[in-house]
Every structure is written in C-alpha cells, then in structure tokens.
Amino acid sequence: MKHSGTETDEALPPWHAQVEAVTRGLAATAIARDQAGGTATVERNLLRRSGLLALSIPTGSGGSGADWQSVLDVVRRFAQVDSSMAHLFAFHHLLLATTRLFGHATQWQPWLEQTVAQRWFWGNALNPLDKGSIATPSSATPEGSYTFSGRKSFCSGASDSDMLLASAFDVKGRLLIGVVPTSRQGITILDDWDNMGQRQTDSGTVVFDNVTVTPSELLTDPGPLSTPFxxxxxxxxxxxxxxxxxxxxxxxxxxxxxxxxxxxxxxxxxxxxxxxxxxxxxxxxxxxxxxxxxxxxxxxxxxxxxxxxxxxxxxxxxxxxxxxxxxxxxxxxxxxxxxxxxxxxxxxxxxxxxxxxxxxxxxxxxxxxxxxxxxxxxxxxxxxxxxxxxxxxxxxxxxx
Incomplete structure (x- = not known):
C-alpha cells in the first residue's frame, strides 16, 4: 500500500478492497457514533467479517502475513475517518504481537490460528501503570495457576472482545500478563468510558474477581521486556x-x-x-x-x-x-x-x-x-x- 495515501502507481495489496469497504462503512456513521459513544458493535463485526483481524498473523497460521508497515497503513487509513475504530483495530494487532514477543510459540501459535478460525477480536486489560490488580498463587490445578483480583483502567476494546490480555502484580511486585477468554468467570467489564474524545474505544474499567489464569496462559517465556526483541x-x-x-x-x-x-x-x-x-x-x-x-x-x-x-x-x-x-x-x-x-x-x-x-x-x-x-x-x-x-x-x- 503506497504510504502517500494513493495507490495508482503501485500494485495494490490483496486486502485493499476490504480496507476500502470497511473505511466507507466507518465513514458513513462516524459523526453519529461520535455523538452517541458506547460500543461500536456493528462496526466491530464489520471488521470481523472483513478478515482484516488476521492481517498481521503469519500465513503459516492462516493469516495474511502482512508486514507491520502495511498493517500501520491500514490503521492510518481508518484513523482518517474514525480514530476510535482505528485504535481498536490497531490494539487488536498489538495484543497479538504481545503474545509473540512475551510468550512461547506453543502458546501463541494456537491463539493465532484460533483468531483466524473464530474471527476473534482481542481486547486490552494490561495497563502496566495501573497496579490495582493483584495476582495470588492459586490452589487450582494445574500447578502454577494464579488468580487475578482488582481493577484495571483504560482497557481499550475490552467490551465485545473475545480474548483479553490481562495483567496483575504478584506479592513481589512482578508484572504477570495472561491471555484469557473475555467470558471467563470473574471478569466484569464496566460501561464507564465517557470521555470527550475516542468516544467508542470503550477504554473504561475491567474488574477481576478471583479470575483463574493457568500457567499455559501466562506470558513468562521469555516474559515482558525480557530481551531486546x-x-x-x-x-x-x-x-x-x-x-x-x-x-x-x-x-x-x-x-x-x-x-x-x-x-x-x-x-x-x-x-x-x-x-x-x-x-x-x-x-x-x-x-x-x-x-x-x-x-x-x-x-x-x-x-x-x-x-x-x-x-x-x-x-x-x-x-x-x-x-x-x-x-x-x-x-x-x-x-x-x-x-x-x-x-x-x-x-x-x-x-x-x-x-x-x-x-x-x-x-x-x-x-x-x-x-x-x-x-x-x-x-x-x-x-x-x-x-x-x-x-x-x-x-x-x-x-x-
């Protein structure tokens, strides 16, 4: 995709038609939705159907295999008409990348494949500056499980998401990041985002009440910010x-x-x-x-x-x-x-x-x-x- 905003002198990427169709759909309702706020369920489903949620996923996992410059071009294109949806789309891909950077291939490969197959939309409850959630060792099986309890703010895209990147701090102050289904017992997403801008990012609060996170769901190998990569x-x-x-x-x-x-x-x-x-x-x-x-x-x-x-x-x-x-x-x-x-x-x-x-x-x-x-x-x-x-x-x- 040509970065000046026109593609007349370069070959169009295979996802160009989907990007333009989604952009037109977002632009048609952007003004009204900015006024209304709330969760843009229709527009999120438009993205699910478009296949663009698999844009950054490698072809070996069923995705489009786009490089990051191409993914970011799409983010920029969406932002020209609707920055809330550009934000949610971009953070979806950021969260997928997080599993690849902080986790092991045995974890992230199935997640990526299921994202393609099930058209998952990923939401964010990471916010490393917010220490309002605590990770406690759990007696639940398998061994090494934790329970997350507390609140996380600025949780963009958590509403209407399928998977959630969640974090909490253990007793030693170590940041633990887990990948869990948004529907897991103990997770409550509050409808409390009402800011003057980015009105449909649902960047409000997520509450954890003894949410079980298993060892296979924790991103500890290599872990957060553990290597240059x-x-x-x-x-x-x-x-x-x-x-x-x-x-x-x-x-x-x-x-x-x-x-x-x-x-x-x-x-x-x-x-x-x-x-x-x-x-x-x-x-x-x-x-x-x-x-x-x-x-x-x-x-x-x-x-x-x-x-x-x-x-x-x-x-x-x-x-x-x-x-x-x-x-x-x-x-x-x-x-x-x-x-x-x-x-x-x-x-x-x-x-x-x-x-x-x-x-x-x-x-x-x-x-x-x-x-x-x-x-x-x-x-x-x-x-x-x-x-x-x-x-x-x-x-x-x-x-x-």
Whole structure:
C-alpha cells in the first residue's frame, strides 16, 4: 500500500478492497457514533467479517502475513475517518504481537490460528501503570495457576472482545500478563468510558474477581521486556499511536479542504474572489501540508526500521533496538504536533460555519487531544535530546 495515501502507481495489496469497504462503512456513521459513544458493535463485526483481524498473523497460521508497515497503513487509513475504530483495530494487532514477543510459540501459535478460525477480536486489560490488580498463587490445578483480583483502567476494546490480555502484580511486585477468554468467570467489564474524545474505544474499567489464569496462559517465556526483541512491544505501541495521530491529521486536512472549496467565503477585507485564492488561507494550507508531510516521512522511516528489527527476532541487539526507539520517538513527537496543529488550525481556513454541531469537525481535535495524552510527549522530546546531546539510547519501558 503506497504510504502517500494513493495507490495508482503501485500494485495494490490483496486486502485493499476490504480496507476500502470497511473505511466507507466507518465513514458513513462516524459523526453519529461520535455523538452517541458506547460500543461500536456493528462496526466491530464489520471488521470481523472483513478478515482484516488476521492481517498481521503469519500465513503459516492462516493469516495474511502482512508486514507491520502495511498493517500501520491500514490503521492510518481508518484513523482518517474514525480514530476510535482505528485504535481498536490497531490494539487488536498489538495484543497479538504481545503474545509473540512475551510468550512461547506453543502458546501463541494456537491463539493465532484460533483468531483466524473464530474471527476473534482481542481486547486490552494490561495497563502496566495501573497496579490495582493483584495476582495470588492459586490452589487450582494445574500447578502454577494464579488468580487475578482488582481493577484495571483504560482497557481499550475490552467490551465485545473475545480474548483479553490481562495483567496483575504478584506479592513481589512482578508484572504477570495472561491471555484469557473475555467470558471467563470473574471478569466484569464496566460501561464507564465517557470521555470527550475516542468516544467508542470503550477504554473504561475491567474488574477481576478471583479470575483463574493457568500457567499455559501466562506470558513468562521469555516474559515482558525480557530481551531486546521482547522490548519491541512498546515501540510497536508508540508507532501505532503515531499512525493514528497522522491519520487524524490527514483526515482533518481533508475535511477542511472539502469545506473550504465548497462552503467557505472570503473575508470582507480579502481581495480574493474565492476563499481558495486567499493568500492567508493558502499560507495556512502550506503549513498544514508541510507539517503532515514531515510527520509522514518520519513515521514511514520508523515503520521500516521497526520491520527490519522485527525480522531480526532473537538476534536483535540492544543497540539496534535503541536506534529503532529513537526513530519511533521522533515520529511520535512529529505526528502529535502536526496532528494537533492541523486539527486546531483547520477552523482558521473554514470559518464560523464549520463549527456547526452537525459536522462535528471538532472530533479530530478532541480525539487527538485525548489520545496524545496517552503518555507525555515532553518525555519523548527529552529522550531525543538525550540522544542528540549525549548519544544515550532510551531505556526500555512500556512507554519507550
């Protein structure tokens, strides 16, 4: 898939038709669903039927075998019209990747195969910053089982999911991550997500009440952030966010352009006879395009670096992983800034009529503002400064 948003001069990927069909379906209802909030069950089922939930799964497990740059292109395409569904789609693939990075092939291979066969949608209840859930050794068989109890916040996509990535801390403070069916006894998903943006990500609370997690469901071999290859997980998460932000910025620019060409009027002091010839308006569009073009180039470079690192698997070194982290951090900062600038500045070129609630053009800014607070961008800039000045690579955490 061509990364500039058009595919006229390259061979289209085999999933192109499905991506465009889903995109049209999401766009048709995006405004109404942004207002309604809640779980987008119809749209989630649209993704299930499309086969795109198997996009990142290797062909040997029945999936499409797409590289990460291709998966992220689809995330970005969805985000142009509906960033909530782009978020859920992307996190589904992130969670599948997590099982491959933190777990053993005897675990993740059957999960991937069942995801294809059963059209599973994966949900998230990991959130390593939230220590509100406790893992206690269980007397249940098999030996080595745990029970998870407590609450997890920011559990994107847990509602209407089939499988759940859950985490809890044991008495020694060790993070344990398990893969369990969402329907398992003791799991309650609360309908308490009502934020101003990302309205249909269902990023609310999951409650665990003595939920049994067996040894075969725990991702302990090699475990979280245990090797340079396992430490690619946070970089994939950050790269997903960058592509969502870039898609939102591109979607905002597209909406602004359409409105400017069709409905905007030149200001009374402007010598231009139409808004699209006003020099100030042209200047704004030049700034928008330049910011997004730079962010796009950095994001695509980071995706290419990530794919190369992914292919290295267990041979990946700390230094190689660190250089990918720098590329991803640069993309994250650039897309954050560009996206917010365009989503805010678009009203300078569309005018007062564009603020009507019927269009809900503010959803681009609201979605970006909520999502870009996922982790402070200032700390990404600090990491880049430490690299530029001291040549120190970022230390792996769940956010870097």
């Amino acid at each position: 396992a430490c690619l997980r946070p970089l994939l998460a950050q790269l997903i966010l960058a592509n969502i932000y870039l898609g939102l910025g591109e979607g905002a620019l597209r909406e602004a352009r359409d409105f400017t060409l069709k409905s905007a009027r030149p200001w009374i002091a402007s010598p231009a006879t139409s808004t699209n010839e006003d020099l100030y308006v042209l200047g704004h569009y030049g700034d928008f395009w330049l910011a997004l073009e730079g962010a796009r180039a950095l994001t695509e470079r980071a995706a290419s670096a990530f794919d190369n690192a992914w292919q290295r698997e267990t041979a990946l070194t700390e230094a190689e992983r660190g250089r990918v982290a720098i590329a991803v951090a640069a993309a994250k900062v650039a897309t954050t800034r560009a996206g917010l600038d365009v989503a805010n500045g678009m009203f300078e070129v569309t005018g007062a009529r564009a603020t009507t609630a019927a269009l809900r053009l503010d959803r681009y800014w609201r979605n970006l503002r909520v999502h870009t607070l996922h982790d402070p961008v200032d700390y990404k800039v600090r990491e880049l400064g430490d690299w530029a000045l001291n040549e120190r690579l970022p230390k792996p955490t769940f956010y870097s």
